[in-house]
Amino acid sequence: MATISLSEPDAARAVPPTARAVRLPTQWLGVAPFFLFAILFLIAPTAYLILGAFQTPNGAFTLNNLAELWQPTIRAAYWISIKVSFASAVIGALIGLAIAIAIVRGGLPRWVRSATMTFSGVASNFAGVPLAFAFLATLGRLGLVTIILRDIFGFNLYSTGFNILSFSGLTLTYLYFQIPLMVVIITPAIDGLKKEWGEAAATLGATQWQYWRMVVIPVLWPSFLGTVILLFANAFGAIATAYALTGSSLNIVPILLYAQIRGDVLHNPHLGYAIAFGMIFITGMANVFYIWFRTRSERWLK
Amino acid sequence: MTETYLSIQGVKKSFGPTTVVRDFSLDVGRGEFISFLGPSGCGKTTMLRMVAGFEEPSEGRIVVGGKDVTHLKPNQRKIGMVFQAYALFPNLTVAQNIAFGLRVAGMPKAESAQRVQDMLKLISLPQLGDRYPYQLSGGQQQRVALARALAPKPRLLLLDEPLSALDAKVRVSLREEIRSIQKELGITTIFVTHDQEEALSISDRIVVMNNGRADQAGTPFEIYNRPSTRFVANFVGTLNVLEARVLDAQAGSVDVAGQVLALDRDLAPKRKGDMISLALRPEAVSLGRAGARTGALAATIADVHFLGSVIRVRTKIGDSTVSLDTFNDPTMPPPVSGTPAELAFAPRDLMVLAD
Amino acid sequence: MKAGKFWAWLTFGLGAAYFIIPLLATMEFAMRMRRGTYSFDAFAVVFGDPRFQQTFGYSVVAAFFTILLGVLIVVPTAYWIRLRMPHIRPVIEFITLLPLVIPAIVIVFGYIRMYGSNSPLPFLGSARGTDALLVIGYAILALPYMYRAVDTGLRTIDVRTLTEAAQILGAGWGTIIMRLILPNVLIAVLSGAFLTFAIVIGEFTVASLLNRPAFGPYLQNIGANRAYEPAALAVITFVVTWGCMSVIQMLARFAPKSANRPD
Ligand SMILES: Nc1ncnc2c1ncn2[C@@H]1O[C@H](COP(=O)(O)OP(=O)(O)O)[C@@H](O)[C@H]1O
Numbered sequence: 051m052a053t054i055s056l057s058e059p060d061a062a063r064a065v066p067p068t069a070r071a072v073r074l075p076t077q078w079l080g081v082a083p084f085f086l087f088a089i090l091f092l093i094a095p096t097a098y099l100i101l102g103a104f105q106t107p108n109g110a111f112t113l114n115n116l117a118e119l120w121q122p123t124i125r126a127a128y129w130i131s132i133k134v135s136f137a138s139a140v141i142g143a144l145i146g147l148a149i150a151i152a153i154v155r156g157g158l159p160r161w162v163r164s165a166t167m168t169f170s171g172v173a174s175n176f177a178g179v180p181l182a183f184a185f186l187a188t189l190g191r192l193g194l195v196t197i198i199l200r201d202i203f204g205f206n207l208y209s210t211g212f213n214i215l216s217f218s219g220l221t222l223t224y225l226y227f228q229i230p231l232m233v234v235i236i237t238p239a240i241d242g243l244k245k246e247w248g249e250a251a252a253t254l255g256a257t258q259w260q261y262w263r264m265v266v267i268p269v270l271w272p273s274f275l276g277t278v279i280l281l282f283a284n285a286f287g288a289i290a291t292a293y294a295l296t297g298s299s300l301n302i303v304p305i306l307l308y309a310q311i312r313g314d315v316l317h318n319p320h321l322g323y324a325i326a327f328g329m330i331f332i333t334g335m336a337n338v339f340y341i342w343f344r345t346r347s348e349r350w351l352k
Numbered sequence: 353m354t355e356t357y358l359s360i361q362g363v364k365k366s367f368g369p370t371t372v373v374r375d376f377s378l379d380v381g382r383g384e385f386i387s388f389l390g391p392s393g394c395g396k397t398t399m400l401r402m403v404a405g406f407e408e409p410s411e412g413r414i415v416v417g418g419k420d421v422t423h424l425k426p427n428q429r430k431i432g433m434v435f436q437a438y439a440l441f442p443n444l445t446v447a448q449n450i451a452f453g454l455r456v457a458g459m460p461k462a463e464s465a466q467r468v469q470d471m472l473k474l475i476s477l478p479q480l481g482d483r484y485p486y487q488l489s490g491g492q493q494q495r496v497a498l499a500r501a502l503a504p505k506p507r508l509l510l511l512d513e514p515l516s517a518l519d520a521k522v523r524v525s526l527r528e529e530i531r532s533i534q535k536e537l538g539i540t541t542i543f544v545t546h547d548q549e550e551a552l553s554i555s556d557r558i559v560v561m562n563n564g565r566a567d568q569a570g571t572p573f574e575i576y577n578r579p580s581t582r583f584v585a586n587f588v589g590t591l592n593v594l595e596a597r598v599l600d601a602q603a604g605s606v607d608v609a610g611q612v613l614a615l616d617r618d619l620a621p622k623r624k625g626d627m628i629s630l631a632l633r634p635e636a637v638s639l640g641r642a643g644a645r646t647g648a649l650a651a652t653i654a655d656v657h658f659l660g661s662v663i664r665v666r667t668k669i670g671d672s673t674v675s676l677d678t679f680n681d682p683t684m685p686p687p688v689s690g691t692p693a694e695l696a697f698a699p700r701d702l703m704v705l706a707d
Numbered sequence: 708m709k710a711g712k713f714w715a716w717l718t719f720g721l722g723a724a725y726f727i728i729p730l731l732a733t734m735e736f737a738m739r740m741r742r743g744t745y746s747f748d749a750f751a752v753v754f755g756d757p758r759f760q761q762t763f764g765y766s767v768v769a770a771f772f773t774i775l776l777g778v779l780i781v782v783p784t785a786y787w788i789r790l791r792m793p794h795i796r797p798v799i800e801f802i803t804l805l806p807l808v809i810p811a812i813v814i815v816f817g818y819i820r821m822y823g824s825n826s827p828l829p830f831l832g833s834a835r836g837t838d839a840l841l842v843i844g845y846a847i848l849a850l851p852y853m854y855r856a857v858d859t860g861l862r863t864i865d866v867r868t869l870t871e872a873a874q875i876l877g878a879g880w881g882t883i884i885m886r887l888i889l890p891n892v893l894i895a896v897l898s899g900a901f902l903t904f905a906i907v908i909g910e911f912t913v914a915s916l917l918n919r920p921a922f923g924p925y926l927q928n929i930g931a932n933r934a935y936e937p938a939a940l941a942v943i944t945f946v947v948t949w950g951c952m953s954v955i956q957m958l959a960r961f962a963p964k965s966a967n968r969p970d
């Protein structure tokens with residue numbers, strides 16, 4: 051380096067600093083709008099709430115807000131939310147997986163697959179208020195299925211304790227977008243299962259079940275788990291369907307937070323921050339767990 | 353040939369209205385290395401998959417070691433199979449892949465570990481047991497696939513174009529390795545390929561398939577030098593084809609573009625006036641010096657390609673083209689295009705093609 | 708083999724029933740408005756309701772601006788990352804996935820607290836500002852889908868070679884983006900746009916908390932007060948969503964097949 055620069059000392063000294071000074075910022079300039087946008091409207095608002103969760107109204111540090119989350123109504127809200135999200139995610143993932151396997155590997159005609167994929171694209175986006183209307187029209191007290199069960203099969207759904215406004219009703223409703231979302235995401239993973247793996251296993255003497263246990267399940271497991279976590283977060287933050295279905299009678303976290311934002315029903319603004327923090331914490335932990343799982347036990351993944 | 357071990361008897365396979373394999377019969381001796389050779393789509397894979405048990409023949413039987421396995425499930429046939437795309441289980445290490453068949457069979461851990469070590473040594477990758485498939489090159493993956501197939505001591509080894517996905521150099525070294533491992537273990541093997549050089553270089557016998565049929569089965573020497581059909585002759589090696597008219601079937605004399613040629617065989621049932629196709633390998637023809645060889649035809653040199661140690665010459669006899677290679681002899685002047693030349697060959701090298 | 712096929716049909720059949728029955732039931736319910744006979748009265752009432760027209764129009768406009776904002780943010784970024792800064796790609800991907808982890812209600816809660824009329828950026832001080840914040844929030848919600856769509860589109864063309872070729876021919880950055888990159892990823896951008904539209908059109912949480920007269924809060928309001936109209940609205944929304952997805956499917960057929968990877 052030194053010997054080379056000796057020949058042209060002035061040029062060597064003058065050029066590199068300017069080149070460096072000009073190059074770095076222009077390169078980052080290209081992504082500056084994105085980062086500005088993300089910081090202002092995604093990261094800062096979230097960080098603001100997280101900080102607020104640890105502050106008193108005067109700005110002093112406290113853990114009281116978090117401690118107050120433990121009060122029965124809030125605790126119950128978290129618990130129901132977790133239950134509904136978990137149940138709809140796991141059941142949705144299992145059913146979605148079964149459907150995806152059926153359309154990819156079941157030897158069904160081609161149109162079945164393309165029709166299912168198109169429909170799944172639609173249904174996974176058919177969430178929110180209209181979905182609640184659809185399920186009220188189906189399984190509400192005057193819904194078509196309720197009436198058919200009652201008039202034709204003599205079966206009174208509501209006498210069994212079923213209620214569309216309950217845990218099981220909400221879960222059943224959420225499945226309407228959870229299952230298709232699973233189908234959309236997991237189908238490519240099932241396409242990735244090579245037919246030859248099954249044939250190789252068969253020539254090596256494996257039964258269908260042994261092949262599944264030793265190859266298919268371990269191979270699909272990371273995608274499966276990742277999608278379950280996504281479905282969980284998807285349901286955990288959803289409010290519109292539940293709100294339209296139940297009004298504010300079902301005490302789930304997003305509805306509680308919604309009421310708190312509108313009217314400070316908890317009489318402590320910073321408790322709202324704590325609830326928001328709790329939501330991020332739970333979905334965040336689910337993702338951390340997933341990342342940890344992937345890096346730790348799946349060394350075969352590239 | 354030693355005793356018959358695998359016997360394919362009159363097998364036919366149809367998918368709906370299309371018949372993909374027909375009238376396929378073949379006896380394979382114990383320890384024999386057989387290649388199925390043919391263009392893509394001719395039914396090689398389908399025939400192999402029937403032996404493996406993934407397809408059921410529409411007609412005919414498949415017998416292994418005296419036992420009819422036609423309707424046996426693949427996982428009860430004790431067959432080792434190697435696929436074109438390696439098909440290693442991505443979630444298992446090399447050692448676990450090789451141990452798969454042993455684990456499934458319930459072999460004790462220690463014994464299975466020993467066998468995996470032996471197999472790794474056999475494929476000369478003793479250090480790579482703990483790697484995952486994605487950490488291996490294509491050639492290494494295919495060797496692991498071979499070890500995996502061989503570990504449970506199968507009765508038959510089936511390979512479906514195992515070298516097609518590899519680059520040329522690896523392809524040659526691996527095919528020799530496959531052959532030497534096969535000889536060492538003495539395992540009966542069917543090797544599917546569309547590459548004639550591959551088939552010629554490593555097989556005990558080759559079955560040339562055409563449109564679902566076995567056109568000819570024979571040693572590489574027979575297939576190359578005594579092709580029984582026009583298809584086989586064309587598919588294996590380069591071939592010069594001459595159209596000829598029979599002058600005297602019994603004496604074996606024919607007319608090629610106005611020149612009389614004496615063949616050393618009886619051409620019956622062809623009769624005087626019939627057209628026949630004669631084939632000649634480029635290496636069976638030489639320029640000029642007829643010498644001991646008795647066949648000779650006058651031709652015109654059409655063009656000359658200098659290829660280094662060899663000179664490829666294309667000549668015209670009437671409408672037919674005959675290519676031949678001559679060694680580059682620095683002491684001789686090279687052939688000149690447009691000049692007349694005499695083609696010399698031994699009459700018994702002329703093949704009469706069945707249509 | 709045969710048994711497998713039976714189970715596949717059974718699984719598919721049960722799934723299809725679960726998804727089709729609510730649609731039929733909703734349609735049937737919507738048609739019950741006139742006593743004793745089926746009619747399209749509920750649809751007529753809905754379409755004749757001026758608030759339906761206003762709120763639906765408002766959401767369409769909001770969706771349009773959301774798409775515009777999303778494209779302006781995402782296309783140059785994704786392009787630049789592919790061209791010059793592939794090493795920060797994981798960071799960008801992580802950020803674009805955050806909206807799937809942070810619930811919308813949390814994000815909008817943050818907006819309400821940060822961008823009030825007394826803050827340095829008083830978005831909420833005026834109606835126009837609130838509209839802008841709504842569009843921004845929607846752009847954030849759509850970010851994962853928009854980024855994914857555009858990035859997939861860029862993957863199929865060889866960005867670097869195309870750009871260098873254009874530069875050799877003397878093209879400036881504006882020309883390169885407008886004439887070269889955008890046309891090539893247009894299909895991908897459009898797919899992202901229609902997905903964004905489907906997400907935005909009936910969105911409830913953000914619009915309701917920002918007090919905007921959008922379609923989502925209107926739906927909720929009708930649901931709380933009427934019997935048959937909600938079912939009609941559900942059918943309409945489903946048709947709109949279906950339309951968006953069909954357009955995306957059709958676009959996918961026109962998408963350029965990968966230039967540098969044969970498949
Ligand atoms: N499952 C199947 N259904 C219908 N046709 C098939 C099936 N499998 C193979 N074929 C057809 O059979 C023919 C032979 O195929 P294959 O045995 O794979 O040929 P090769 O291995 O010699 O290239 C091809 O024309 C192929 O299209």
Ligand SMILES: [Mg+2]
Pocket residue numbers: 393396397398513
């Ligand atoms: Mg084949």
